Amino acid sequence: MNTIDDYDTQPPRDFGRRKSTPADVRLGETITAIGPLAVAFSGGVDSALVLAAAVRSLGPSRVLAVTAVSESLAANELAPARAFAHGLGVVHLTPRTNELASPGYRANGRDRCYFCKAHSLEAIAELAAAHGYTQVATGTNADDAVDPFRPGIRAAEELGIRAPLRDSGLTKADVRLLSRQWGLPTWDKPAQPCLASRIQYGLEVTGFRLSRIDRAESAIRALLDEDGAEVRDLRVRDLGRTVRVEADESAANRLATLGGVHDALVGAGFDQHDVVLDVFRSGRLNSESPVGRGPARDVRSAAGRRADDVDHRGPRRSSR
16 A cells, blocks of 8 residues: 655656557547646646646657645655656746735635635746646546535636546546556555645634644654554644544554654644544545534544543643
């Protein structure tokens, strides 16, 4: 099972010559019809496939990879993205973007992703145009297009951004299967949404909050690695007075018995928070009440305990 740190390898040199399937024929035809293409490349499985498919269909000289680098990008994401783009032989640009300049993004309502994508994709499109590329594509797939909670897609559509995976009818499962058939190292990469997605709606997004989450996740991963425990999905969620650490069930149970969770979180900057351990669930904050709306949930750890019941050096106990 691959983890988030396993993706520093390049695609195989022969991926472009591997046997065609109906799925990659459709994708290739879609991209060929678009022409020279700049890809908004996050390094995830979806945009990696778009980038590889563009190189396969158009050739590396007609493809540009652009990764927006901001405080919401986890520190361990950029190097693997660079290695992947380098392996494809494409020019890879990494402009700094400042989503925090947008009041709508900082306010962190349920439409936060709209403001994030509007800012970052506009910056990518302007940079691409300066390099001669009039068409920009994202990794939006067919599943994303029918997901009722994707405000970022609206921003992309307003900017005229292309979505070749969606337009070719490729679902997430199709993306992973085709990536595996091509030997792309990203085929089984865990989802790694931006750091802002870990902050409960209604709490202001700040640079400090983003960097604190990034440091905390790195520290928890290191703690599990030192223990020999494997973790695929890990999130440190900032809920205001509470920080919730979510991980795969086996890793969550291991964290419940490990010492050092408190120290790792305090070292990252979570020094005045109740701590909760729980099993990872994707998109969890989308189903929870924003700060100040509705009762807070009393979430228990995978072992049925709060983290401060396990680590007696932990942060202050909840009075609730």
